[in-house]
Amino acid sequence: GAGVSQSPSNKVTEKGKDVELRCDPISGHTALYWYRQRLGQGLEFLIYFQGNSAPDKSGLPSDRFSAERTGESVSTLTIQRTQQEDSAVYLCASSSEGKDGYTFGSGTRLTVV
Amino acid sequence: AQSVTQPDIHITVSEGASLELRCNYSYGATPYLFWYVQSPGQGLQLLLKYFSGDTLVQGIKGFEAEFKRSQSSFNLRKPSVHWSDAAEYFCAMKTSYDKVIFGPGTSLSVIP
Numbered sequence: 001g002a003g004v005s006q007s008p009s010n011k012v013t014e015k016g017k018d019v020e021l022r023c024d025p026i027s028g029h030t031a032l033y034w035y036r037q038r039l040g041q042g043l044e045f046l047i048y049f050q051g052n053s054a055p056d057k058s059g060l061p062s063d064r065f066s067a068e069r070t071g072e073s074v075s076t077l078t079i080q081r082t083q084q085e086d087s088a089v090y091l092c093a094s095s096s097e098g099k100d101g102y103t104f105g106s107g108t109r110l111t112v113v
Numbered sequence: 114a115q116s117v118t119q120p121d122i123h124i125t126v127s128e129g130a131s132l133e134l135r136c137n138y139s140y141g142a143t144p145y146l147f148w149y150v151q152s153p154g155q156g157l158q159l160l161l162k163y164f165s166g167d168t169l170v171q172g173i174k175g176f177e178a179e180f181k182r183s184q185s186s187f188n189l190r191k192p193s194v195h196w197s198d199a200a201e202y203f204c205a206m207k208t209s210y211d212k213v214i215f216g217p218g219t220s221l222s223v224i225p
Binding site for chain 2: 033035048101102103104105106107
C-alpha cells in the first residue's frame with residue numbers, strides 16, 4: 001500500500017492476556033520503528049529495525065515486550081501478560097535509508113482493563 | 114547526551130496571529146531535523162525537514178522553520194494561524210545512527 005498500515009486500530013484486552021500488534025511498512029522502506037504514546041504524552045521509542053542488522057531494542061520497557069520483523073516487511077510487536085500501564089497508542093513508522101523522516105501509521109490504541 | 118527539548122508544553126494563540134514553536138537539540142554534530150504534527154485522534158504527519166544548506170526551510174500548510182546552529186535551535190513558525198492548526202507539534206532529530214529522537218511535544222490551541 002501507499003502508507004504504513006497498522007492493525008488492529010483498536011484493541012481492548014484483559015489484564016494478563018497477551019496481545020500482538022501488526023505493522024505493514026511502506027514497500028521498500030528498510031527501517032521500521034515502534035513507538036508508544038501514552039495519553040497526553042510524547043513519543044516513547046521502543047525498538048528499531050534496519051535491514052538485516054540486529055534490532056535496537058534499547059527502548060523496550062520490560063521483557064514482556066518483544067518485536068519481530070521478517071526481512072524488510074511486516075513487523076509484529078508482542079506484549080505478554082499485559083498490565084494496565086501498557087494502555088497507550090502504539091505507533092509504527094518506516095523510512096528509507098538516509099535523510100528521510102518517518103512515515104507513521106495511524107497507530108493501535110491498546111486498552112488493558 | 115542526545116536530546117530534543119521543546120520548552121513550551123502548551124501554547125494558545127488567536128486565529129490569524131503569528132506562531133513560533135521552539136525546539137532545541139543536543140548533539141555533537143548537525144543532525145537531521147524534523148517537525149511533525151499530530152491532530153487529535155490522528156497519526157503523525159511530517160511538516161518539514163532540514164538536512165543541510167539553506168537554514169530556512171518551507172513545509173506544508175504554510176509552516177516554515179529556521180535552523181540556527183549557534184543556538185542549537187530549529188523553531189517552527191507560521192505567519193497566520195488557522196483554527197485547523199490546533200494540534201500537537203513534535204520536533205525531532207535523526208542522528209548518524211538513524212534513530213529518531215522526539216521532543217516531548219507542544220500542544221497548540223487556537224482561539225477563534
